Amino acid sequence: MNFIAINGSPHAQRGNTGLLLDKVVEGVQSAGGTVEMVYLSKIKVNPCVGCDVCHKTGSCPIPDDFEELKKKLLACDGFILASPNYIMSVSAQLKALFDRCCGIIHCQAMDGKYGVVVETSGGGGDEQVIDYMQRVVGMLGAWSVGSVGSSIAGERLFPDQDRLFAKATALGEELYRATLEKREYPDQAGAKLALSAYMRGLVDLMKDFWRYEYDYWTKLGK
């Protein structure tokens, strides 16, 4: 099974987020998964300009690396999203990716996939950022398997580091197992159905404009 790990930190694998993310990745790999690493600081995913072209045609006209990354997201079985806490939210690099995924969200195109999130901070507020990232996993249409996050105790150093790393590795293993078993989460099922119905209704309302998305849902028979 194939997984994609997206690191939104400008410090890529050299940063605190990269260090914690690597432990989650080790967990996925030790369970038997293949993981492709994507560092947003090494590719170009520009901010969304709100042109609506993705809703009409199914692809984004901004000439950067997003469409290539979108293909990988749509092809993976599961994914990991990682970010440092930047002013109580994710990094601008990861937020740009989230915004560019608006078409995926309208189509709930990551339905049937599984995601986990990784976060690090300088001094706390971890829950708020993790909660936001997990809500985005759900908005994409995927099941949210879990999270790991921590403030730091120094550069590439965490308080209670051994326990944190063990949790991160266990989370990676759990991501693999959930994906393999095609696990369903009863506590997320109601919200998932409601979101899907909402997006289907929205696209229906906009059918004269958002042709690609209308055809997408129609082909699904929904």
Ligand SMILES: Cc1cc2nc3c(=O)[nH]c(=O)nc-3n(C[C@H](O)[C@H](O)[C@H](O)COP(=O)(O)O)c2cc1C
């Ligand atoms: C622009 C910027 C904003 C930040 N905002 C916060 C914040 O609101 N709360 C916090 O606890 N840490 C904040 N931090 C600290 C980072 O979240 C923390 O150092 C993180 O571990 C960095 O991860 P990295 O090494 O992967 O880039 C901020 C750092 C930067 C550079």
